[in-house]
Amino acid sequence: MMTVEHLNFSYRCGRQILHDVSFEARSGECLAILGNNGAGKSTLLKCFSHILKPQSGSVRVDGAELLTMSHGEMARNVAFVAQNPPASHLTVYDMVLLGRKPYMKWGATAEDYRLVDGMLSALGLEDMAVRPMDRLSGGEQQKIMLARALVQQPRVLLLDEPTSSLDLHNQYEVLSLVQKLCRAQDIAAVMVIHDLNLALRYCDRFLLLHGGRVHAFGDASVVSTENIRDVYRISARVCRVDGIPVVVPVC
């Protein structure tokens, strides 16, 4: 479980991006961070993976303070999947093996190779093991970055707009995979996502950020007509299709 309390972040120039952000993400659940552009969603995610350093506040993973951990210890607790997969010429196998980097001393061990083999097999990526990353489609690359993050054996999986460059089929496939694997491995997934309908389909709880502050936090009921109007400044209706909430903008 990840508990965030009173987190504040501002850039060197003094512009404050995050104001007193507090929430928690439970193990085995998917949490969506929602908000308009510039709300501080990606900044928040980067504060959890030592990419940015918050000025104050606390982030605890299973009780241990994440912000004061060494880089290596942080990487054994938290895995981060960036918005765009890298245009790397590393092979798929090497890229997934990279997820074992936080555990390596002199190099990869037999256990590291065993975990990578298992993950490639579980995600159906075996056929592309020795293909270079930059020869794969966007969907395949994102799945490999997910596999890389999962062999890190994190307690929390952070995903920055994991579906932004994917087609509809791959969007559903990747998010369904995240949901399934997080539940199976009891990992908390925290993802920044723009598509409210995808978030409602695959996430359990929702954090609505507005101007760097928590506007609302809770289950699907927080994605309401009122909150959407406040955060995105548009009118929208929330209906149900086959029991799943769907947001329909009203012009």
Next chain:
Amino acid sequence: MGKGADAVRLSAPEAYSRHRARNMGVLLALCGVLLLAALLSLRAGSYNTPVLELIRGIAGRAEDNSVNIVVRNMRLPRICTAILGGAGLGVAGVVLQSVLRNPLASSSTLGISQGAGFGAAFAIIVLGAGLQAGGGVTFSNPALIGLCAFAGSMAVSVLILALSRLGQITPEAMVLSGVALSSLFSGATTLLQYFADEVQLTSLVFWTFGDLGRTGWDEVGIMAAVVSAAGLYFFFNRWNYNALESGEQTAVSLGVNVSRLRIVNVLICSVVAAVVVSYVGIINFIGLVAPHIVRRFLGNNYCYLIPGSALMGAVLLLLGDLVARNVVAPVVLPIGAITSFLGAPLFLYLLFKGRNRS
């Protein structure tokens, strides 16, 4: 029957094992080429002796004692200098390209060669360590020239690191600082040349050409210690460079302290390049081209790229020296120019061959 139907479907571990075996094969082949080039280099020269006798001469057991002297005092130090110098420049090049996230990065991009050039010019023109009048092509104080060249190289890298500490430690800022300082030091060298006399100018030009024959066993020992210590450090960090391949943010999230990695590695690469350049002279192209040539065969995994770049650098410098000594023998052509002549067409061929294939 189609080609695909014959293909055996391999599991991921099997396919990866084959991939690793193939890469190891490439590295072994490079070792073979290096050994062959070393043997050819051992044989090359006016002293025409059978190879076996020359190999015995390495251990000082050749029947003719003059063979022992030629091999142990002249040819072997030259071969070791080429191997260590090439390996040092190659490995420093591949690491700089990784930590600066720039395929054009090498010790000369950072201005290390220009710093060394200025240091040598200062020693020769201001401190009077130039050619002895009336003598052959020898320097009156080679140790002073080497020391000043080393100091010049290190001054550039310390300045780059100091400048990058003032602002953000971005790779772009470091490369651009290097370009600016290169220009500054080249300008300073030109100014010194303007006030130099003919003898001083000749000796500076001769030093700048590069020469593998200036080193004795003491210098080879220092180069071996620096290059092997740095090589081990780089190899220990191979997974950090692989992490940088997946983007800076991902590398941080994988536990890599990117800023520290960048500073420490730029400093170590600078020391390696400065030591090589101060003993051998300015050899620009190897640090840039050797990593790119081996990338074509080994991919981007630094577990193979680091030893591969070291081997390719050593092969290029050794072959370059072989060509330089034999094309218009007994005249020895400038090694810096020859490595460029050898490396550039090979690099261009591989570049366009790869592009057409993709």
